[in-house]
Each structure stands twice: as structure tokens, then as C-alpha cells.
Amino acid sequence: MNLRRFTTIAAAGIFAAGSLVACGNDSADSTGASGEESTKITIGTTDAGGKAWEVFEEEADKAGIDLDIVNYSDYNTPNKALSEGQLDVNLFQHLKFLSEYNVGTGDDLTPIGSTEIVPLALFWKDHDSLDGIEGESVAIPNDSSNQGRAINVLVQAGLVTLKESGLITPTPADIDADKSKVSVTPVAAPQTTTVYHEGKPAIINNTFLDRANIDPKSSVFQDDPTSEEAEPYINAFVVRAEDADNEGIQELVEIWQSDAVTEAVAEESKGTSVPVKRSAAELKEILDRLEDKLKNQ
Template sequence: MNLRKFGSLALAGALSFSLVACSNDSGSSDASGSDQKLSLKVGTTEAGSKAWDVIEDEAKKNGLDLDVVDFSDYTTPNKALAEGTIDANAFQHLKFLAGYNVGENQHLVPVASTYIVPLSLFWKGHDNIDGIEGETVAIPNDPSNQGRAINVLVGAGLLTLKEEGLITPTPADIDEAKSKVKVNPLAAEQTPVAYGEGKPAIINNNFLGRAGIQASSAAYKDDPNSEAAEPYINVIAAREDDANSEALKKFIEIYQTPEVEKAQAEDTDGTSVPVRRPASELQAILDKLEAAEKDGK
């Protein structure tokens, strides 16, 4: 089976993106052995968001001693988790985690899903894709988003690939003769510029606000419930040996409350979609992505 393809894998569970020094007493009883005091050190890149403010408040209310460590880059949170200086992290989607595990020969695991943010096509003055045939669509050219952007256009019926079901297609995989549009890969921060010039563009959420573009004005967006979107489900990750700790279970319970969901929606201009899929199914998706990553697909 070509590992670039999702194939027919039946997946029910899974798309972003916290740290006390890790110790053996995380989730253990206090010195007296009476009341259980749980503590957890979690890494994220979004500690200043409304969602994390709510998470910290809910942790206090629920007796979880939560130490949130904010990272300024996307490389360090997984390294810190693998080295044991944090207990878990919440900042990434499954595809990013797969790339880290394969590249660094690690085995961090997804213990819970959080949310997914659809990737959207914007076209100034248009609220749908009628009449877009023949246009050139600007897409982000970074490895994390280019393949997804191409698959968004495939899902919209605008592009045809030479081979169906590719997880991370590149422009070279596009069958131009059978496609209705062309693509112009640009640095992600340049896609809003193309939009401003009247060209259709696929734009990452984090660039919308800076460009004054409303997420609700998208002409098309991918289906967050589709199989093609599964690699982009955001997850909470942990070391395999700690995946069932009581402190981590409590953190997951807090993260998945309606209060946190509401704050996440505010942080993402209403675009985040909560995802609740079992850890076993998230792991199945991750295994598939890691296999494809190893094959360079």
C-alpha cells in the first residue's frame, strides 16, 4: 500500500499547539498519604491565549497543581517532553508530531484530541468559488501547510492529482491538464498580499487578523470531519510511560470542558472545531503519518 495514501483505514479518532520539573510524585499522594494532590507541568506556545487562562483557572478549581510553561518556538516543546523536563505538551497537530518522532527517533504519543482549525480559501469580493476556473491560487509554501493547501483545492474540485489520496502532495503532483486552477506557492505571510491584489489565496488563520480579513469571509474551507483533515487534529502529547497518569487524565478533562472550548473559539475568531476522538484512534492516525514520513511521502 502506498503510504502517501490514507487508503481505507477505519479511524475513529484523531490538525496549533505546558512545564514544574517532572518528578516521580506527579499525580501521587501528599506526604501524609491522605488527600491526593495532583501536579502537572505542561508546555505550550499559546500561554497568553484566553483558552489557557481558562485552563489555569479550571485547574485551580479542580485541585490540579498546573505549571504552564510557554515556549517561543515549535521545536522546544517536544524536545522538553522527550527529555522529561515537562509532563505533556499541547501545541501541535498529529502531522507535526509525526515529523518530530521520525526525525528525532522518538515515540511521543497523543493522549487526547483538542480541536482542529479548517484551512480556508479567500477571494476578495467572493463568498464562494463560482467563476474561479482559470485563476491562479496563492498557497503557503512551507512544508507544514503546502500539502494541506493543495488537498483543500482537491477537495473543492479545483485540482486533480496525478495520484489520488496523497497525504502531502506538492505542486509536482498536480495534473495541470485536468485541473481548473493553477497554484502559486508563496511564503505564508505573502498570501494575504495576494488576496489584497484580488487573487484567490489560501491563508493560515494566524495571518488573517494581521491582514484585517474575517475568517467568516472564506469562499471555501476544508471539512474538519473529513479523513483528509485528520493529520491536522491538534492533540495533547505525552511520553508513552506517562500516558495514563491521573494528573494527565485530570488535565485532559479540564481541557475538554465547554468553558475552554468557548475560549478557544474566541481565540480563533470562531473557526476552531472541537474534536473528541479516542487516544487509540489518534495513535492509529499517527502511525500512518509516521510510516509515510519515513518513506519521504
């Protein structure tokens, strides 16, 4: 197999050409590293160019799995492609994103294995603690995927109090200003690093730290990846409900959780990613809880 072969999809609605090869021994049509027949699995992601994916593909090949990796440039298409049968499985999202997709579309895509959590953190230039932060305005990402989580980071830090506790995706309007120690200023996610360099506290998505020359380990606070509040942000392998017991796809979970891939993920995230091993049943329970809350909002 020619490793590092993947298709990039640049726009929603345009999928890899050719028919999907089902996951099963009778679908094998290539040869793995061992010289034995390989099972072909088509997987979608938004980060195929990373080192972790390179190692993942190599380890899958050793296990006799020929990965056909489809890389998307947006976050909306991979679930649609999976639902429509263009993919066997995808790996790009956390459970909260999946719950919003399922509730919004009426779909029933399901997680079968966990990968990691990347904590969301509060950074404050030239500070190594929260001392003196009371009265400051904290910049937070204004996008729907991160704003609620950022506010909950401040809740966990004891800096913000919500009018109603336990909200999964609180907005600035849900903050009780009189009981909070800081205020928030929503800005475009890339601008949080600009605010940081101006000397003001900011919650910054891990994606923007490296390009802004910010040490991921210099945060003054981050959410606890083992807490219940962090569960919505567990990243997961996702399949159509009818494929939840597919052994070939389940093997991919074990490969991702192997030492080789785990080390590559840690290197890429500069040690900020936290490996998570949750069973499919546990992930489905979390997903169901998230979907129920969304439906009752």
C-alpha cells in the same frame, strides 16, 4: 496558586530551571482553589498568553491541578523538552507535526487526547463562491506545515487534481496541471494576505486573518474538519509513551474539552475552531498511519 504564572522559553535548548515534578499525588506541594493539596503538572505550549490557556489554568486549579506552564517561542523545542523529561505533557501541535517529529528523531511520543481542528480556508476578496475561479492562480503558504494541506484543500474543492491520489503532503510538483482548474503560487505564509488584498485567491492560515482584517467566515471554501483528509490536523495533548495511562494528565484532556475552555477557544478563533473528541486509541491509530506513510515515502 498565582494564576497566569508561566515561563517563556525564547530559544531551543534552554529549559525552565529546576527539577521536574512528577505527576502523582505524592508530588503535590501546593494548594488549589478548594484549599486541598494540588497535583503539579508541567505542560509546554507555544500559546500560553491566549485566553483559552487562562481559562484552562483556572479550571485545572479548581480540579486540584497546579499547572506549571512553559511557553516556547518555536515549534521544535516542546517535543524535545518532553522527550528529555523537562515536561510532563505538551499541547501545541497537530498529529501530522507529531508524526514528522517521531519519524525524524526515532522518538515515540504519543497523543492521549484531542482538542480541536482549525480548518484551512480559501479566501477570494469580493467573492462569496468559487464561481469564476477557473484559470486563476491561487496563492498557498510555502512552509512544510501548510503547503501540502493547502493543496489538499484545493483537491477537496475540486480545483486541483493530483498525479497520485491520497498524498498527505503533496507538493506543487504532484499537481496534474492538465487536469486541474487552477494553478498554485507558493508564497511565504504572511504574504498570502497581501495576495488576497490584491484581489487574487489565496489560502490563508487562521493566524494571519485577524491582523489582515479578514473575516474568517468570508472564505469561499474550507477543508472539512470531519473528513479523513483533515485527521492529520487534529490538535492533541502529547506525552511520553510510558505516561500514556497517567490519570492526572488524562484529566487535563477532560478539562480542555469542558464548556468553559471550549467557549474560550471559540472566542479566540472567532468561531473557526471545531472541537474534536477522539479517543487516545483513535488518535494513535491515525498517528501510526501517518508515520507508516512517511516511512514508506
